[in-house]
Amino acid sequence: MRAALVLVLAVVLTAAGCGSTEEPQSAESDAPRIDFLPGARVGELAEKQLEAEHAEMATGAVDCPDLEWEVDASVRCVKTSELSDGRRVRVPGTVTVTSTEGYGTLHVELDDAIAEFGVDGRHLADDVTTWVSRRVRGGPVLATCSYLVGKPGASSVCKVVVAGEHCRVRVSVTGVDAGDFRTRYRMDWKVRPKAA
Incomplete structure (x- = not known):
């Protein structure tokens, strides 16, 4: 390069x-x-x-x-x-x-x-919004995430608001493809909303 x-x-x-x-x-x-x-x-x-x-x-x-x-x-x-x-x-x-x-x-x-690669916070927020929406009924979902570095074991916590209730979703890197600069990750609740 x-x-x-x-x-x-x-x-x-x-x-x-x-x-x-x-x-x-x-x-x-x-x-x-x-x-x-x-x-x-x-x-x-x-x-x-x-x-x-x-x-x-x-x-x-x-x-x-x-x-x-x-x-x-x-x-x-x-x-x-x-x-x-x-x-x-x-x-x-x-x-x-x-x-x-x-x-x-x-x-x-x-x-x-x-130096490094990873996932932009806006893209991650869209994925988290979809993930939360499939698990929680009851209103609009708004997620805010920061950049997630593409290293196995790295994680980031996204702030999520579901129908006015605040919760957190942890996003953890499960694998990377350095050749294509791709990061695979999973999501789980850090702080669940009551409706979940």
């Missing part, structure tokens, strides 16, 4: 609030002077370039800390992508400043191995 690319920052830095919005006459003399590139902007630039260079790559977001604006400065970032069926994949990578001349250049490289 190694993806390496180079970002030329040209007018991009001006959008980060680091200069004017007009095209410079000379990149050498008119380039904004900065000490660092904000992490949110580093992540935005990295994701945009990854999507442009690798059309087959799932879209997502890259989270990075601030990046010092000097040659060879680098930060570790994490790309998070949402796949079908609520699958979420996190891949670490490195963004490095390769030039500060003119508007500068960044190099983005994702690691070969993923």
Whole structure:
């Protein structure tokens, strides 16, 4: 999954609030002077370039800390992508400043191995809502779940409201398919509603 690319920052830095919005006459003399590139902007630039260079790559977001604006400065970032069926994949990578001349250049490289995968909280909440609805009669079900990491033995507790009554459902990972980033899980009551 190694993806390496180079970002030329040209007018991009001006959008980060680091200069004017007009095209410079000379990149050498008119380039904004900065000490660092904000992490949110580093992540935005990295994701945009990854999507442009690798059309087959799932879209997502890259989270990075601030990046010092000097040659060879680098930060570790994490790309998070949402796949079908609520699958979420996190891949670490490195963004490095390769030039500060003119508007500068960044190099983005994702690691070969993923950091983790699991199930998005919204998808999990839909599954829990269906599971609870089959077991409890008497009103609407509203479930709220957090992300569930795809590791055997991992678990998460979802908050559920059934016809105004609060209960909890534990979701436990029973198996994973790392090749497809799929997580199998089972649900059981942690706190049952009276109607169950």
